[in-house]
Amino acid sequence: MKVIYEDNHLLVVEKPVNIPVQADSSRDIDLLTMRKQYIRDKYDKPGNVYLGLVHRLDRPVGGVMVFARTSKAAARLSKLISTHDFRKTYLAVVCNDHLPEKGHWEDYLVKNSETNTVTVTDKDHGKFASLDYEVLKSSEGMSLLKIDLHTGRSHQIRVQTSSRKRPIWGDQRYNSRAIKHQQIALWAYRLEFDHPVTKEHLVFVSDPPHSYPYSLFEGV
Numbered sequence: 001m002k003v004i005y006e007d008n009h010l011l012v013v014e015k016p017v018n019i020p021v022q023a024d025s026s027r028d029i030d031l032l033t034m035r036k037q038y039i040r041d042k043y044d045k046p047g048n049v050y051l052g053l054v055h056r057l058d059r060p061v062g063g064v065m066v067f068a069r070t071s072k073a074a075a076r077l078s079k080l081i082s083t084h085d086f087r088k089t090y091l092a093v094v095c096n097d098h099l100p101e102k103g104h105w106e107d108y109l110v111k112n113s114e115t116n117t118v119t120v121t122d123k124d125h126g127k128f129a130s131l132d133y134e135v136l137k138s139s140e141g142m143s144l145l146k147i148d149l150h151t152g153r154s155h156q157i158r159v160q161t162s163s164r165k166r167p168i169w170g171d172q173r174y175n176s177r178a179i180k181h182q183q184i185a186l187w188a189y190r191l192e193f194d195h196p197v198t199k200e201h202l203v204f205v206s207d208p209p210h211s212y213p214y215s216l217f218e219g220v
Contacts, residue, residue, distance in 0.1 A: 009073040009197050014206045017062040063188025064206035076196035087192040090147040093185035093213045096166040097138035105160050106130045109153050118155040120163045129153040136220045144217040
């Protein structure tokens with residue numbers, strides 16, 4: 001598993017696809033447990049290892065993630081997220097090539113915990129969700145979007161694209177045309193924030209795989 005950056009306060013990694021971020025009902029090995037074991041082994045730490053989970057990615061989504069190695073770093077990163085000073089950028093391949101070059105989307109989303117699905121609803125029943133997107137390139141009836149996420153709602157990008165008839169390629173939950181075993185073309189591409197202790201401005205990037213459909217847009 002790729003470690004992008006590491007110091008006494010942060011651990012930035014590239015999350016593989018189809019691994020849960022934390023333990024769930026599947027009982028599959030999860031990223032948090034794996035990274036705790038990595039720290040335990042590397043630094044020969046006995047007993048429990050602290051590793052703070054400050055943000056999440058859906059299980060099928062890969063890309064850059066940051067963990068906090070101290071409770072102080074976790075609290076400060078959480079504050080950055082709440083004040084929108086923690087910028088998250090995604091790449092998504094959507095099944096539609098008729099989009100304005102740039103756009104801003106706002107919705108209210110509600111989650112059904114029994115089905116683990118999210119839908120668009122009205123202001124009185126949902127949580128506010130917003131993002132900005134830019135079309136980087138279109139090819140074969142699909143578009144590669146760069147998405148700046150302003151809120152971190154469950155399944156947010158997947159629902160906001162599909163509700164506008166621009167579902168993400170390979171999304172088994174929100175794209176009715178996705179073929180079984182296709183891998184969702186949504187990737188956590190970039191994180192940008194100030195270091196919680198040193199205050200240094202940090203930018204971390206993780207490129208998506210070279211497989212289809214990302215391969216249609218290589219060189220962008």
